[in-house]
Amino acid sequence: MSLLEIKNAELKLDGKDILKGLSLSVNKGEVHAIMGPNGSGKSTLSYMLAGRDGYELEGGEVFLEGQSLSKMEADERARSGLFLAFQYPVELPGVGGISFLREAVNSRKKFLGEEELDHLAFVKEVRKVASKMFVKDEMLKRAVNVGFSGGEKKRFEILQMAMLKPKISILDETDSGLDVDALKIVSDGVNAQRNEDNAIVVITHYQRLLDYIVPDFVHILSDGSIIKSGGPELALEVEKNGYAGLINAA
Amino acid sequence: MLHKVKNNYITSVKNHVSQFKENSFRKLASNDFKSWPSPREETWRLSRLGVLSRKEITPIIPDFKKKFSSVSQFNGSIIIRFVDGALRKDLSSKLPPGSSLNILGEEDSLKCLHKFKDSNLKNHPSTNVSFSCTPSIVKLTIEKDVNIRNFFEIIYEGGDDNLSVHPALYIDLQDNSSITVIERFNHLSSLIMPLQLIELKKNTSMDSLKIFSDNQQSYNLSANCTFLSDKSNYNSFSVIKGGIFTRSETHAYLQGENCNLNLNGVYLSSKNQHHDLTTAIYHDVPNCTSKQIVRGVLGGKSTGVFQGKVRVAPDAQKTDGQQMSRAILLSENAIANAKPELEIYADDVVCAHGATVGEIDDEQLFYLKSRGISEKKAKQILITAFLKDIINESVEASMQSFVFKEAELALSEIISEEI
Numbered sequence A: 001m002s003l004l005e006i007k008n009a010e011l012k013l014d015g016k017d018i019l020k021g022l023s024l025s026v027n028k029g030e031v032h033a034i035m036g037p038n039g040s041g042k043s044t045l046s047y048m049l050a051g052r053d054g055y056e057l058e059g060g061e062v063f064l065e066g067q068s069l070s071k072m073e074a075d076e077r078a079r080s081g082l083f084l085a086f087q088y089p090v091e092l093p094g095v096g097g098i099s100f101l102r103e104a105v106n107s108r109k110k111f112l113g114e115e116e117l118d119h120l121a122f123v124k125e126v127r128k129v130a131s132k133m134f135v136k137d138e139m140l141k142r143a144v145n146v147g148f149s150g151g152e153k154k155r156f157e158i159l160q161m162a163m164l165k166p167k168i169s170i171l172d173e174t175d176s177g178l179d180v181d182a183l184k185i186v187s188d189g190v191n192a193q194r195n196e197d198n199a200i201v202v203i204t205h206y207q208r209l210l211d212y213i214v215p216d217f218v219h220i221l222s223d224g225s226i227i228k229s230g231g232p233e234l235a236l237e238v239e240k241n242g243y244a245g246l247i248n249a250a
Numbered sequence B: 001m002l003h004k005v006k007n008n009y010i011t012s013v014k015n016h017v018s019q020f021k022e023n024s025f026r027k028l029a030s031n032d033f034k035s036w037p038s039p040r041e042e043t044w045r046l047s048r049l050g051v052l053s054r055k056e057i058t059p060i061i062p063d064f065k066k067k068f069s070s071v072s073q074f075n076g077s078i079i080i081r082f083v084d085g086a087l088r089k090d091l092s093s094k095l096p097p098g099s100s101l102n103i104l105g106e107e108d109s110l111k112c113l114h115k116f117k118d119s120n121l122k123n124h125p126s127t128n129v130s131f132s133c134t135p136s137i138v139k140l141t142i143e144k145d146v147n148i149r150n151f152f153e154i155i156y157e158g159g160d161d162n163l164s165v166h167p168a169l170y171i172d173l174q175d176n177s178s179i180t181v182i183e184r185f186n187h188l189s190s191l192i193m194p195l196q197l198i199e200l201k202k203n204t205s206m207d208s209l210k211i212f213s214d215n216q217q218s219y220n221l222s223a224n225c226t227f228l229s230d231k232s233n234y235n236s237f238s239v240i241k242g243g244i245f246t247r248s249e250t251h252a253y254l255q256g257e258n259c260n261l262n263l264n265g266v267y268l269s270s271k272n273q274h275h276d277l278t279t280a281i282y283h284d285v286p287n288c289t290s291k292q293i294v295r296g297v298l299g300g301k302s303t304g305v306f307q308g309k310v311r312v313a314p315d316a317q318k319t320d321g322q323q324m325s326r327a328i329l330l331s332e333n334a335i336a337n338a339k340p341e342l343e344i345y346a347d348d349v350v351c352a353h354g355a356t357v358g359e360i361d362d363e364q365l366f367y368l369k370s371r372g373i374s375e376k377k378a379k380q381i382l383i384t385a386f387l388k389d390i391i392n393e394s395v396e397a398s399m400q401s402f403v404f405k406e407a408e409l410a411l412s413e414i415i416s417e418e419i
């Protein structure tokens, strides 16, 4: 059984077809990259998977470990082990970083039947993970994403991923707006979490990120469906010839 | 029929006045009380008092034997207690050196009345009725160069069904002095009409916190008139959560240069409550800054009103006036009104204003839910943050946790009803 199975997903936004029969199967231990030009439906796909209101499927289905997601709210999906790193992380004025993380982690732990961490133990754990991600203490004390630089926001997303230990993570353009150093930090953070029991879907516009997070499979998304799949070499083809060549050939 | 009942209150106010010996200022004021404001009056359009004219109300005769019921919330605070609108020295603290509490005589009371009559509070019902009926005008004086660290905690309590209560307080901060004043309104069901006159002389500073938490059947029509001289600072924050109808109206006159004024607050409304924060800031001289930041959370069938007026006189160049109001509606039947009013007659000024009324932000809600946090918890987090944000920004650090706790109590009531 696949960890994540997307079957013929169809989705409309504002009456316009955005996902047009998209299928993808992701197994444990795999890293998939989805590449596509702007407007091809990458973020729409990630919001659909995460269960955002208004992104319900018109046709097709999605399964997480064989369980249909269609009736599950976003919070239920997250507790079940699905994680989305946002392309544009949302600012939460007045919500402190630590208490936000603690609420999220405890929600997941409760679902898993694990014991919730007390405040001190939790802070210790966050600090340990954060220091690997070069997330400073001072940043954790601030309101979530408020006044963070682009790079800080992305690092904070990956910190959340590390704390929540999801089964499947969807990273929506986590590379956008990062310089090379930041890209390396974020990629190291993601790579450290790869294991035999989870899977990662890296969504990106550019090949660059895939030098750092090396995928097992690469898929080209164009106009709401996957037009080509292959190995890491497909990403290099995009880099060399652009999307146009691939799209025309398909 | 309506008319007759309305006249009854006018008559009982007049009768009440006649029992005082020194009553020149009372007579003047009572002659000007001809009716409750009509909804045709612009500042009362959104907060209608019609229901008061259908009630049989009489001014309270203070019971000086009444015990107090609200206990102090601050260690070491200097308590000043009003029961039934009357100062109770026996239930108040001894004042620290450099400060004093006096009852004003007739002449000084008349001067106070004139200050209100020269202001735009001249027709406010509390002006006329409370100058008529107050047991006495109490003056708190802080002498020159005196800085009092301990909080003044002013507790207003008492009242009863169908009675009107009329505390009147005049705070005089003499040059270079500073104080922090916390006022808590904790009346039983009644009509409360507090009057307040504040004079901030040169280079003074006052932090003010008001918690309106009268019983849920009360009406509170607080009227505050504040005058600021050169280099004075008035930093005021109100929490409106009590009463069936609570309106806090503050008029601040910036009369000296380099003053700094904040009239901020939150209202937390549920069930049938009507809450109103009305402020008016008059920039009469150059180089002053003012801020009005107001946030509201509403559930049930409650209504919230924010009316913020900023007037910048032709001479008041280099004025910086900011005004921002935001309300979150948690129920389809709740209503929030915001009425900014900017009258700017000077050209070299920075004045910004904005008002939003809406529901909880979708994107923020989704972000929290996408982290596994339930919708209910997520909403609670966001509303709490909405209040925490303004409290942290506007309330003096040592009072933040108290204010937050006060707000949180009301909030949990709204949330339990709605989410």
Ligand SMILES: Nc1ncnc2c1ncn2[C@@H]1O[C@H](COP(=O)(O)OP(=O)(O)O)[C@@H](O)[C@H]1O
Residues within 6 Å of the ligand: A013, A014, A016, A018, A036, A037, A038, A039, A040, A041, A042, A043, A044, A045
């Ligand atoms: N709320 C919306 N309503 C209507 N169309 C939308 C909405 N959001 C995105 N779109 C459209 O859907 C298409 C895919 O957008 P998106 O998924 O954001 O693309 P990508 O992430 O690949 O750049 C675009 O054509 C975009 O204009």
Ligand SMILES: [Mg+2]
Residues within 6 Å of the ligand: A042, A043, A044, A087, A173
């Ligand atoms: Mg996108």
